[in-house]
Amino acid sequence: DAMVIQNPRYQVTQFGKPVTLSCSQTLNHNVMYWYQQKSSQAPKLLFHYYDKDFNNEADTPDNFQSRRPNTSFCFLDIRSPGLGDAAMYLCATSRGQQGGNTEAFFGQGTRLTVV
């Protein structure tokens, strides 16, 4: 059974039109991550939460926002998608340092196309 679920698997959005990607988890993990992965590149961390504590990477554009309303769900909002934001977006979870295990569990990703 899938433990980290991302919806949708494929998303097409118009240039400049806000879009939201969603992630849910059944693992009850404290930490949730959002990564951006472009073709043939490593996943790039955008931000992560430890519970409700938000940690933004210094080079994450302001165009990217996130919400975590509860333990199970986390959302990635792209306020004005540009062509350069087309990528695979990966959600992941872990128990985190305080939980004693930083092994990350990834969802299958959402492939975002901007037209």
Place this chain on the structure above:
Amino acid sequence: GDSVVQTEGQVLPSEGDSLIVNCSYETTQYPSLFWYVQYPGEGPQLHLKAMKANDKGRNKGFEAMYRKETTSFHLEKDSVQESDSAVYFCALSATNRDDKIIFGKGTRLHILP
């Protein structure tokens, strides 16, 4: 800052060949080390891990030894199979940091029949 450097680009062994994919890390803390594998169209999944120095991670014939003295975590296999074809990422998570996981750039393994 923390970083991971691994064999870049594509590796093209033939089925039955032995394999080493290099991974070196840099951190001032005490990391946990991971190899993740990613198949086309999917998210990465944990392949193997080592939590402390001299631990050896193992999975499906692959091994990686956590070597603190050389700050390395090379991925090795005696005899690769066509089904091993995928992209492999070396990664670290540093103790006493926040919960970031730092990835290397990935190595595409394509096994020739």
